[in-house]
Amino acid sequence: MFDQEDIIARNVKTFWHITDIHFDKDYSVGGNIKDMCHINKQNINIRNYQKAPSVGHYNCDSPYSLVESSFDFMVKTNPNPDFIIFTGDSTPHVRHSELNKEVVLESIKNSTAIIKQYFPKAKIYPSLGNHDAYPIYQTSPQEMFLTNVSEIWKEFLSQESLETFRKGGYFTEIIEPGLRVISINTAFYYIENIKVIFRRDPGDQFEWLKRILSIAKIKNEKVLIIGHVPPGYGLKPLYNDRLLKSYIGFGEQIIAHLYGHNHKDSYNLYYENPNTDWYSNEPEGVIFVAPSITPWHNHHLILPPNNPSLRMFSLDKDAGILLDYHQYWSNLTRNIENGNTTWEMEYIASEFFATGDRGLTPTTMHDAFVQLATNSTYLDEYVNHISVNYPTHCNNQCKEIELCLIVATYHKSQKQLLIHGSLALQFWHITDIHYDWNYRSGGDINNMCHLSNSGHSLVGGSGASPVGNYRCDSPLTLVESAFKFMVTTNANPDFIIFTGDDPPHVPMSELNNELVLQSITNITSYITTNFPNTKIYPAIGNHDVYPQHQLAPGPNWLLNNISEIWSDLLTTESIETLKIGGYYSELIEPGLRIISLNTVFYYTQDNQCVNETDPGNQLSWLSKTLESAKSNNEKVMIIGHVPPGYNEHYNIPNFYEQFNDRFLSVFSNYSEQIIAHFYGHEHSDAFRLYYEDQITDWSSTVPDGVMFITPSLTPWLNPNLPAFPNNPSLRIYEIDSESYALLDYQQYWSNLTDNIITGQIDWQLEYVASEFYQSNNNPLNANTMYQAYQRMLSNQTYLDLYNLYNGVSYPVETCDQVCKTIQLCSIVGLFRSQFSQCLV
Ligand SMILES: [Zn+2]
Ligand SMILES: [Zn+2]
Ligand SMILES: [Zn+2]
Known part of the structure; x- marks a missing residue:
């Protein structure tokens, strides 16, 4: 031409x-790539930051x-x-x-x-x-x-x-x-x-x-x-x-x-x-x-x-x-490697x-x-x-x-x-906020970042930062920045799932019925205020009850009150079953059903239903609901707080054995209907594969279904259990608006270690599921996730990355044999006998 x-x-x-x-005249070679490649003007000693190259950087x-x-x-x-x-x-x-x-x-x-x-x-x-x-x-x-x-x-x-x-x-x-x-x-x-x-x-x-x-x-x-x-x-x-x-x-x-x-x-x-x-x-x-x-x-x-x-x-x-x-371009990745800028x-x-x-x-x-x-x-x-x-x-x-x-x-x-149009439906998964209204900047990190009894903050900067701490639950600043980020990223999702655990991990003596209900009320209305046009599907967490973890079948005082708090979010029919057992089901749109389960009944720390076979008749209701979804040709999303199977983060089973196996058996005939399960509670990032029978030949059997566990917003670490802390997390899912196949999710995180240094809360993309799990344009279904599981068996680098994401990029060592066994067995060994056989 x-x-x-x-x-x-x-x-x-x-x-x-x-x-x-x-053009940025303050761009400095050696500047901080997380701060526009500037040299820190306040001269605060920021250690270990990544230094800006001479040719430019994608952040700057x-x-x-x-x-x-x-x-x-x-x-x-x-x-x-x-x-x-x-x-x-x-x-x-x-x-x-x-x-x-x-x-x-x-x-x-x-x-x-x-x-x-x-x-x-x-x-x-x-x-x-x-x-x-x-x-x-x-x-x-x-x-x-x-x-x-x-x-x-x-x-x-x-x-x-x-x-x-x-x-x-x-x-x-x-x-x-x-x-x-x-x-x-x-x-x-x-x-x-x-x-x-x-x-x-x-x-x-x-x-x-x-x-x-x-x-x-x-x-x-x-x-x-x-x-x-x-x-x-x-x-x-x-x-x-x-x-x-x-x-x-x-x-x-x-x-x-x-x-x-x-x-x-x-x-x-x-x-x-x-x-x-x-x-x-x-x-x-x-x-x-x-x-x-x-x-x-x-x-x-x-x-x-x-x-x-x-x-x-x-x-x-x-x-x-x-x-x-x-159209000319300069390959900045290559420029950074070579230290000079070329155009082509x-x-x-x-x-x-x-x-x-x-x-x-x-x-x-x-x-x-x-x-x-x-x-x-x-x-x-x-x-x-x-x-x-x-x-x-x-x-x-x-x-x-x-x-x-x-x-x-x-x-x-x-x-x-x-x-x-025929584009994806998107939904945020909000879980385990654990907002602590007593968190104070300068508070005692050995006591949930609360002020000392005399009401004083710690002197000499040894107290909690204004933006959070790994030993404590979410301060208001973290909750606010998380919602601001969600609203900026997608203020109009098609719906939101909200899988519980609002109150903080404080001793029983510091909580009571009213405070727990107030916490659920506050968080619920904070979500609806930020997403006024969005339908919200909640589920009950083990911390949303008082005393913690103790939930008995209804009708009872607690379930009545939770039903009252959520009465604007749900249909009258849902409210009826919520009062009886904390569960419900609704149509998100014709062809797509959500089932919200109350798995707190089965949780190993709930001792209100140990002797029952089907607390709140939830499992028989679930069977009927799935059967009618099948005959109506509906796709189904299962949501809940505590997932079945084994908690790899805390190295403990989540459900009592009898409930665990009975619960899993209910899903066996519905692999065509169920697109995935979505849980919280573990404060870690994981997935689960479940089988119809208690098979143990995982090398050749493709599973029936997949469950995703979304990590928590709170970074709190349980000092009594062998876990690592996690960074704060947010996740948005995408499902196909016609087939309702689960297409993808984006996992966001906030690097709390950095936040404490800079004094501000930054959110960033951690990974994109379709890329990390290499779905190659297939849905994130049992088959895709089974292949990811197999990749982890043979590829240590891949397993290490999964293990890193497991704690929302909180730095961890390479995943050794013990770590590998627990991670992989918790993915496939959901039935109790499966898990123990997997360990040997
Ligand atoms: Zn512009
Ligand atoms: Zn929690
Ligand atoms: Zn929980």
């Missing part, structure tokens, strides 16, 4: 698209070396572009408290100066990013800040442009006769901008846009639209759809829309109407989103990082089409999208979309490009979302696809 003859024959213009530099914004190599490469590749578009975001992603207006303006000045230094003769067309504002994201019409920015960019802009920029951060320029650029300020419409919420037309931009497009139409000009935040999920719904509607009717004028912001490589098509058959109808326009120079990623979201990117476009001015682009071609758009010399038009990019929808290998490649070749965990559902996002550009269509 950049063939010299061709360029002359076709009147080809070339231009660089520079976006999201996010661009060091100068990366910026410099980017521009060196651009100048070497094409020193004389016809123009440059620069779509914003100069400020680094540092804490907002570290920024002020001057720092933000300085950042914009710096990146503008670098571009000018390297391309002194080029015309430059900038747009305003959501980070090019102070306070960050907050930009509004007529504000002084816009005038300040217009000063920085004044040599690129005409008088008229300067005026519109001061008014609303937008402008238009004639690149050359017949070719116009419109720089849109979508930072006004950005979802996190709270300054312009109630304005119909912030800065009169819509009105202006319509006028400019009409002029372009009359004059028969071709138009490039540029901006920072692209249309789609990043803009407020009403503004987003209105912006797209503004372009309808100008398909002849608009060549393409070019954006940044997402730090992702993707494109969108928009249609005349939100409700369209995306396959058979022609789109009105095409939007290209270029990835960033910065490799920084938001580790609070599930998004993977990206490698640094540069993009050069070519356009045929006479034909009024984008001809092509070259990632792909050529006309080849990858098979557009040939027809150009990158709405029509050719629609053809590419149809191909992506029909060819899964092709879609895989597209998804790899999204993160600029950074390895992603994108499973089939994720790929389907990426495909949908190409066409679901209107808010209306996004909702249709992402919320009601």
